[in-house]
Amino acid sequence: MTPRPTLLSRLVHRLLVALYRRRGYRFEGGHPGVSRCVVTGAPHTSNWDFVFVLGAVEQLGLKPAFIGKHTLFKWPMTRFMRDMGGIAVDRGKRAKFVDQVAAAFAASDELALVIAPEGSRGSQGQWKSGFYHIALSAGVPIVPAWVDQERRLGGIGEPIWPSSDYCADLLRIAEFYRSKRPDCARFERLAQSLREDDKQGEGSA
Numbered sequence: 173m174t175p176r177p178t179l180l181s182r183l184v185h186r187l188l189v190a191l192y193r194r195r196g197y198r199f200e201g202g203h204p205g206v207s208r209c210v211v212t213g214a215p216h217t218s219n220w221d222f223v224f225v226l227g228a229v230e231q232l233g234l235k236p237a238f239i240g241k242h243t244l245f246k247w248p249m250t251r252f253m254r255d256m257g258g259i260a261v262d263r264g265k266r267a268k269f270v271d272q273v274a275a276a277f278a279a280s281d282e283l284a285l286v287i288a289p290e291g292s293r294g295s296q297g298q299w300k301s302g303f304y305h306i307a308l309s310a311g312v313p314i315v316p317a318w319v320d321q322e323r324r325l326g327g328i329g330e331p332i333w334p335s336s337d338y339c340a341d342l343l344r345i346a347e348f349y350r351s352k353r354p355d356c357a358r359f360e361r362l363a364q365s366l367r368e369d370d371k372q373g374e375g376s377a
Contacts, residue, residue, distance in 0.1 A: 181255035192227025200327030207282045210307040216288040234284040277310035297361030308334040
């Protein structure tokens with residue numbers, strides 16, 4: 173039997189959901205139809221992005237999760253971090269980072285791992301590939317989630333199952349983001365770099 177979340181985690185969770193509602197976010201899209209997935213949140217431009225994603229995932233009825241350094245899960249924060257959806261990862265272990273997260277998926281019937289693939293708010297459009305390798309290793313789809321903080325608007329797309337062709341799959345994801353945020357230069361730069369990589373690959377084939 174799963175223990176009831178601590179009082180602190182319940183209070184923090186309610187506060188974050190209340191902030192989401194208070195800011196008046198509007199959401200496009202419905203439940204992705206899968207209970208386990210990697211949710212890519214982009215563009216990452218504000219600390220409010222976390223509040224939006226948590227509220228949106230809650231609204232969809234999914235169980236949100238995030239990756240955290242294992243040292244953050246030490247007592248007295250252990251229960252709180254796990255209650256909030258944290259997955260502890262020890263980068264110093266021999267087990268690879270991707271394998272550790274894939275193991276968390278294997279142990280869960282319901283898990284929506286939220287990742288900001290740009291890595292930082294100062295990104296110029298480059299994405300890190302960790303989210304893709306996690307989805308591929310865990311055998312789960314990627315669900316693209318977008319947000320526009322100025323308009324307080326966001327949403328999700330259809331699940332995209334990784335095919336092992338990273339460039340082609342990422343280009344498909346980038347085109348989805350561009351369709352939702354044509355005003356965002358980051359997504360245009362990402363798509364353009366992928367097209368160039370694809371042309372170079374064809375030229376060397």
